[in-house]
Amino acid sequence: MKLHQSFLLSNFKLILSALIAVLLLSTPSASQLSSDFYSLSCPNVELIVRDTVRSASEIDSTIPGKLLRLLFHDCIVEGCDGSVLIEGNGTERSDPANKSLGGFYVVESAKRLLEFWCPGTVSCADILVLAARDAVEQTGGPSVEVPLGRRDGVVSSASNVRPNMVDTTFSVDQLAQRFTSKGLSMDDLVILSGAHTIGSSHCNTFSDRFQQSSGGNMVPIDNTLEKNYAEELARKCSADASDSTTVSNDPVSPFKFDNQYYGNLLANKGLLNSDSVLATDARTKSKVEAFSKSEDSFFTSWAESFVRLSSIGVKTGNAGVIRFSCTSGI
Structure with missing residues (x-):
């Protein structure tokens, strides 16, 4: 009888150990990120x-x-x-x-x-x-x-x-240095800047591209901005505009996540200086041009860069x- 009990106890321990091993293998490691991390603890x-x-x-x-x-x-x-x-x-x-x-x-x-x-x-x-x-x-x-x-x-x-x-007045060199310090590449810089296809910016974030006249109006001083677009921004951010006044980052499709942002850059309609420089620097311009032609390419690249950012x-x-x-x- 004692021998039989000992045998059963021994088998029970083996089975229990095997079950624990299976559970450990099926549970996401706490030291790593996983797409199914909450599949058991919070599936919804x-x-x-x-x-x-x-x-x-x-x-x-x-x-x-x-x-x-x-x-x-x-x-x-x-x-x-x-x-x-x-x-x-x-x-x-x-x-x-x-x-x-x-x-x-x-x-x-x-x-x-x-x-x-x-x-x-x-x-x-x-x-x-x-x-x-x-x-x-x-x-x-x-x-x-x-x-x-x-x-x-x-x-x-x-x-x-x-x-x-990142500051809106940054050059490509400054942008690249900041992104590199976070483990992101030059390509990531161009791709993630595409986030500006939606959202808006306060007037003071691009005020360096304008000068206030004696009458209090905003006068464009950045010749890289398309003339009509610059005048439109000057009107929206006139002297009587409040500090909370914002302008859409994308003047064409401000509430749609698409590749229009890159077309805007090539048309000299990048709202921020840190946007515009991407279309003038040889290291980034080719990627801007490619994304302006192919939304699918931008979307595929976005998915990869977004995971790296996050x-x-x-x-x-x-x-x-x-x-x-x-x-x-x-």
């Missing part, structure tokens, strides 16, 4: 975020552009860790470069829903990546499968913004936390 995460973005965009058509910009401003500073979402004095969000960001409430709304259905499971960093991904698809852009499993950062400092942020400096495993609220550091 993508549906919830997608519906939240769609509902917000139906009310406010500027939301997709804001979400895409919000992701870039998050990833380019501390990596894609949701630190730009944290409110408070001295945070990334408080820096002047981030004062014009929007769409925060969309991420927070999705987080509240996910905390109800899958408490303590989905990071704000992953929600932001999904929201930006969905913003592109819902405005006509490509569908992108993004790996998930990011964890949230708890450090958010305004002092980290300026040394990492993987910058990610925190996984024990390197981060799952914040209860995206606007707070806890």
